[in-house]
Amino acid sequence: MKILLLLAVAVPAIAFWPSSQDPATTDWAKEVERACTSQRYGMRLAAGRKVAKGGAFAVDAIRAYATTKGLAAVPASLVDAVADEGTEEPAVVQLLRDWSMQRDFYWRANAMRGLALRAERLTGESAKGLRELFVSFHDDAAWLMRTSARFGSSVLGDDKALALAAPESDPRAIVRLTAQKLLAGKPAPLQPLLDALADERTFQGDPWGARLGDEAHKALKAWLGDAHPLANGGSFPDVPTGIAALLGPLRTKSGQDLKAPLARRDAAVEFAGGIEVLSCKHGDFFLQWTATGELHFGIDATKSLALPASKWDALSKECTQLALDGVLGDVVCDSMRLRWSKPNLHAKVAPASLPPAVTNWLKTFAQAIEEAGELRLAAALRAGLEQFAAR
Amino acid sequence: MLRLPVLLALLAVMADDPIKVGFATLASFEFKDGMTLPKEVTDLDEKLVTIRGFMQREVPGGGPVNQFMLVNESCGCNGTPKLPEVVFCTLPDGVTVDIKVSVATVTGKLFVGEVKEDGVVVMLYQMDADSVQ
Numbered sequence A: 001m002k003i004l005l006l007l008a009v010a011v012p013a014i015a016f017w018p019s020s021q022d023p024a025t026t027d028w029a030k031e032v033e034r035a036c037t038s039q040r041y042g043m044r045l046a047a048g049r050k051v052a053k054g055g056a057f058a059v060d061a062i063r064a065y066a067t068t069k070g071l072a073a074v075p076a077s078l079v080d081a082v083a084d085e086g087t088e089e090p091a092v093v094q095l096l097r098d099w100s101m102q103r104d105f106y107w108r109a110n111a112m113r114g115l116a117l118r119a120e121r122l123t124g125e126s127a128k129g130l131r132e133l134f135v136s137f138h139d140d141a142a143w144l145m146r147t148s149a150r151f152g153s154s155v156l157g158d159d160k161a162l163a164l165a166a167p168e169s170d171p172r173a174i175v176r177l178t179a180q181k182l183l184a185g186k187p188a189p190l191q192p193l194l195d196a197l198a199d200e201r202t203f204q205g206d207p208w209g210a211r212l213g214d215e216a217h218k219a220l221k222a223w224l225g226d227a228h229p230l231a232n233g234g235s236f237p238d239v240p241t242g243i244a245a246l247l248g249p250l251r252t253k254s255g256q257d258l259k260a261p262l263a264r265r266d267a268a269v270e271f272a273g274g275i276e277v278l279s280c281k282h283g284d285f286f287l288q289w290t291a292t293g294e295l296h297f298g299i300d301a302t303k304s305l306a307l308p309a310s311k312w313d314a315l316s317k318e319c320t321q322l323a324l325d326g327v328l329g330d331v332v333c334d335s336m337r338l339r340w341s342k343p344n345l346h347a348k349v350a351p352a353s354l355p356p357a358v359t360n361w362l363k364t365f366a367q368a369i370e371e372a373g374e375l376r377l378a379a380a381l382r383a384g385l386e387q388f389a390a391r
Numbered sequence B: 001m002l003r004l005p006v007l008l009a010l011l012a013v014m015a016d017d018p019i020k021v022g023f024a025t026l027a028s029f030e031f032k033d034g035m036t037l038p039k040e041v042t043d044l045d046e047k048l049v050t051i052r053g054f055m056q057r058e059v060p061g062g063g064p065v066n067q068f069m070l071v072n073e074s075c076g077c078n079g080t081p082k083l084p085e086v087v088f089c090t091l092p093d094g095v096t097v098d099i100k101v102s103v104a105t106v107t108g109k110l111f112v113g114e115v116k117e118d119g120v121v122v123m124l125y126q127m128d129a130d131s132v133q
Helices: A002-015 A028-037 A041-053 A056-069 A076-085 A090-100 A108-121 A130-136 A143-155 A159-164 A171-183 A191-197 A208-227 A239-254 A309-319 A356-371 A375-388 B003-016
Strands: A273-278 A285-289 A294-297 A303-306 A326-328 A335-340 A345-349 B019-021 B047-056 B067-071 B086-090 B104-117 B120-132
Touching: A028 A041, A028 A056, A028 A076, A041 A056, A041 A076, A041 B104, A041 B120, A056 A090, A076 A090, A076 A108, A090 A108, A108 A130, A108 A143, A130 A143, A130 A159, A143 A159, A143 A171, A171 A191, A171 A208, A191 A208, A191 A239, A208 A239, A273 A375, A285 A375, A309 A356, A356 A375, B047 B120, B086 B104
Parallel strands: A326 A345, B019 B047, B086 B120
Antiparallel strands: A273 A285, A273 A335, A285 A294, A294 A303, A335 A345, B047 B067, B047 B104, B067 B086, B104 B120
16 A cells, blocks of 8 residues: 555656756657657657757757658757757757758758857857858848848848848848847847738738738737736737837837838739749749739739730630649648639649649740740749649 | 517627637747746637637648647748647547648637646647637
8 A cells, every 4th residue: 555655656756857867878869759750749849949958969860860861851840949949069050050051951041040049159160151151141032041141140240241132022021030130139120010010911811911910019029028018918909009009118118210000901903813832942932813814923912914915815714724622742841822713723732743734834824924024033933833843 | 578588699699609819819928838828818718719820730641630730820931830829629529621721710619728748748729629611
């Protein structure tokens, strides 16, 4: 009876006993495996954090896993955990460098963000060439990659190099970089974040504007701390009330001349269809069209182009013959989404999974865009096709 | 005289209406193990809610699912979803659905609180999902 009582008390106690494993003797291969393949998402997150905390001790095991299973088997959660951990050990920094320079690695921007977060503290070999590395990705086609690179340059105060970068037009990149700089304690104009709070724009049913608002609010809340109107919890009844409540504290703390944003909504255009290419490797591509062949490019549909009626008639006739549905292939990160109303179609496609008939139709579409004078946009669509066409 | 029954019926209908919940509320805080969750999320415990988001498999694979994760975005552009950014949904026994390409509206009973496995917090939000639209 006493033994049973002892067991009843001891088993839970042992289960929750704080473990102080020696990183030098930890089986890192096993931990990396858990971080990459655990059935439960929460377990993968926790194991990823443990591996990241292992720092240089775990690097060999991570590299060995990537060599055996392929780089695509390394999940974003592990890369983010290593990026966020902040350890400055040369082996970890080198791992992040190697990842960030692998164009085929889905999570290269996450690794680049990890370098940016450490950039100020790195010295010696780890710091060597870091400025140049950031600059070399300032104009990367993938918005997350160029944002991480520009963030790195901001952290290092490399304003001269930043001034030479191409103007940023992607609203997601503008908000992300501003938020990152703010949270890193760097000077940042707050107006882009304030504007994002009133963003209601969508792309083919995806409320990306509202998501920008959430991201901006999170950053502003963290930055304001106790000065945030909801520092003790709660939520605003609606967006305009929230913006009105935030304006005062933001103006006071920043000293910036901030203006209440106007709601940003989709233009009054009725779209008949659209294509979205999300590529961490090659950059994103957004195209929507009306029933009469007016094309709108960009997530915010800012660039428009009218195709000749004869071209558009042929394209839309071919479009009605295409059949596609659901998810094609195993989407890890990069994906192509196709959606139109005649016939009703909505599909998401993994790289190398787009059926030949659709690929050929999109090639004809790209040709029509090129002939209408938009060579760069046609090339961007073709780059997407190259990645997603079935092989 | 009819007013009271009509009012009661109306209240009953209103009581059954799901509460619309967004990730702006669910993910409004930085989670640390063992922390007291904010009141605005604990107030939602065991409530009938509707949440809009993107369906994701917990493990890679194909075919219809009985369980899925509901997250705020489809592309991973905001980095790895953290625990407050994931609602772990389970459909009734024997019910499966395809992973939707577009935004899904999921309705069901939400359960809020840390769920641990092997001493590790693996979930904050679970939902017994009744419908996926």
